[in-house]
Amino acid sequence: MLAALQHGIRDVRLGERPEPTPGPGEVLVRTKAVTLCASDVHMFAEGNVGGVSWDGPFVPGHEAAGVVEDANGTDLAAGTPVVLDPAVACHECDMCAEGLFHLCRNLKFCDLPPVDGAMRELIAWPADRVFRVPESVDLVEAPVIEPLCVALHAVELASRPAGAVVAVVGCGAIGLFTLRMARLRGAKRIFATDPIRERLELARELGADDTMQVGVQDPGAEILKATDGRGVDIVFEAAGPQEALDQCLEVVRPAGEVVIIGIPSADEYRIRASSLRRRELAVRFVRRQNENYPEAIELVRQGAIRLGPLLTHRFPVERAQEAFLLAERKVDGAVRVAVVFD
Ligand SMILES: [Zn+2]
Ligand SMILES: [Zn+2]
Numbered sequence: 001m002l003a004a005l006q007h008g009i010r011d012v013r014l015g016e017r018p019e020p021t022p023g024p025g026e027v028l029v030r031t032k033a034v035t036l037c038a039s040d041v042h043m044f045a046e047g048n049v050g051g052v053s054w055d056g057p058f059v060p061g062h063e064a065a066g067v068v069e070d071a072n073g074t075d076l077a078a079g080t081p082v083v084l085d086p087a088v089a090c091h092e093c094d095m096c097a098e099g100l101f102h103l104c105r106n107l108k109f110c111d112l113p114p115v116d117g118a119m120r121e122l123i124a125w126p127a128d129r130v131f132r133v134p135e136s137v138d139l140v141e142a143p144v145i146e147p148l149c150v151a152l153h154a155v156e157l158a159s160r161p162a163g164a165v166v167a168v169v170g171c172g173a174i175g176l177f178t179l180r181m182a183r184l185r186g187a188k189r190i191f192a193t194d195p196i197r198e199r200l201e202l203a204r205e206l207g208a209d210d211t212m213q214v215g216v217q218d219p220g221a222e223i224l225k226a227t228d229g230r231g232v233d234i235v236f237e238a239a240g241p242q243e244a245l246d247q248c249l250e251v252v253r254p255a256g257e258v259v260i261i262g263i264p265s266a267d268e269y270r271i272r273a274s275s276l277r278r279r280e281l282a283v284r285f286v287r288r289q290n291e292n293y294p295e296a297i298e299l300v301r302q303g304a305i306r307l308g309p310l311l312t313h314r315f316p317v318e319r320a321q322e323a324f325l326l327a328e329r330k331v332d333g334a335v336r337v338a339v340v341f342d
Contacts, residue, residue, distance in 0.1 A: 003120035004320040004339065005057040009047045010328075012321045017059060017116065022124040028070035029082060029130065034061035034119045035143040035311065035336045036327040038172060038240065038263060040111070044324045050267055054113035060324075061339070062086035062111040064118035065133065065142035074127035081137070083145050084118060085129040085293055086110035102153075102290040119320065119339055131293045134301045140314055140338050141307040144173060147336070148296045148305060149289035151177030154261050155185055156292075157284050158234045162186035167223055167232045168208070169248050170239025171199035173310050173336045174261055176206055178236045183207035184304060191232065193219040193247065194239075198333035202309055214243075220250035227253075237262050245269055254279040261286045313337040 005015040022028045040060050042049040068080040076082065089096050089104035096104050110125070111117025133142050151174050155161055166187045168179040171194035179190050183206070192203035193212045200211040210226060212219035224231060231253035237244055240262035248258050249271070258281055276283065299305040312335045315323040320339045327337045 001121040002317065002341075003059050003116075004061070004317055006044065006054075006060050007057045010044060010325070012044065012060065012324050014318055014320070015057065017120055019122055020124040022070060022072040025074065025126055025128070026124045027068050027072050027074050027076050027127045027130055028122055028124050029064075029066040029084065030069040030122055031064055031066040031118055031120060031341050032139040033065055033143055033314075033338045033340045034117075035063040035146075035338045036061070036323060037063055037147065038174075041324065041328050042263060042265065045328050046265065050263060052112055058111070058113045059116040059118070059120050060111050061117040061119035062109065063143035063146040064110070064123065065139045065145075066123070067139070068130070069122060072127075076127055076130060076132070081133050081135065081139055081142070082130045083133055083142050083293070083297070084110065084123070084125050085131065085149075086118070086146065087288060088126055088129055100290065102288050119317065121341060131297060133297055137300060138308070140340055141311045143338065144307045144310055144336050145293065145296050145300065147173040148177045148300070148307070149292035150174050150261065150286065151181050152292045152296055153289035154178055154236060154238075154259055154286045155181040157286060158236075158257055158259050159282075161234065163188050164233040165189045165227060167191040167193070167235040167248070167251050168203070169193050169219075169235060169237050169244045170262060171196070171203045172238060175236065175238030176202055176310060176335065177305070178238055178261070179203060179208050180206045180305060182234075182236075184299075191219075191223050191226070191251075196330060196333075199335065202335065205309065214247075220247050223251040231256060233257065234259065240264050242270060245271070249275060249281075252279070252281060255281075257282045257284060259284045259286060310335045311338055314340050317341050
């Protein structure tokens with residue numbers, strides 16, 4: 001079968017992989033689309049993500065949707081439109097016993113070498129990690145449910161989004177969904193910052209009250225001014241670079257919360273301990289999501305969340321390399337870029 005293969009840094013080419021055979025409890029899914037996550041782009045451009053790299057060519061992609069090809073005895077009938085949860089927990093370790101499946105000590109993750117990702121015609125995946133999506137959802141947009149789940153989880157981790165003044169630093173898919181979720185959860189006022197103007201337009205569409213363009217405006221100073229020097233209650237970091245974290249720390253009020261979702265390229269942050277300590281800040285890191293698919297899919301079904309505005313570009317799998325380059329350069333208003341199979 002056809003598969004996109006990453007051979008090296010900035011080198012994704014179409015190749016072949018053997019067809020998978022579903023094992024016990026697995027379904028076979030025919031892939032329709034895979035969207036590119038920041039972690040895929042880190043792997044593409046830097047050759048590693050969070051210290052994980054690879055040896056041979058591997059199949060990238062973990063945000064995937066498709067149609068069940070072979071139910072394999074499970075109750076997901078052939079023809080069912082589905083999205084995949086890329087993380088498979090062991091259900092045996094202490095974290096799983098606590099219901100913290102995303103922190104499973106033996107987690108298997110789609111596209112984290114040596115596990116092949118989803119950018120291939122067929123994928124066999126555990127049936128309990130495969131979720132039905134409503135017929136009304138465009139299957140090319142459906143993979144974007146994965147970053148929505150991450151946003152849902154991030155907002156869940158914040159202790160008091162209702163009534164809070166919130167800032168979201170970084171308006172990629174996760175940042176945009178985070179601000180949307182903060183809105184749905186009753187945030188009082190939402191600031192959003194990003195260097196890219198088109199993303200700020202989307203942020204306003206999704207519910208941000210005030211947006212500031214990094215590099216053109218001084219978001220830190222403006223947010224402080226707009227809050228009469230008080231700062232925000234909760235700041236979500238959804239960008240990655242050091243400067244983004246610095247901006248978060250600048251705008252959060254004493255006893256406020258910093259929720260870090262982004263992935264720093266160098267896997268390292270510099271912080272001045274006194275600046276956090278004196279304000280007694282709570283800093284929370286986010287590890288993807290935990291069992292958020294059913295809720296995310298329900299929000300999409302209800303129309304509370306629209307996936308379409310964030311799915312900005314579509315490329316046939318033959319042009320996967322171009323899709324990656326666009327996602328890396330973030331030009332042309334790109335937020336989520338899909339690689340599509342016919
Ligand atoms: Zn992702
Ligand atoms: Zn486990």
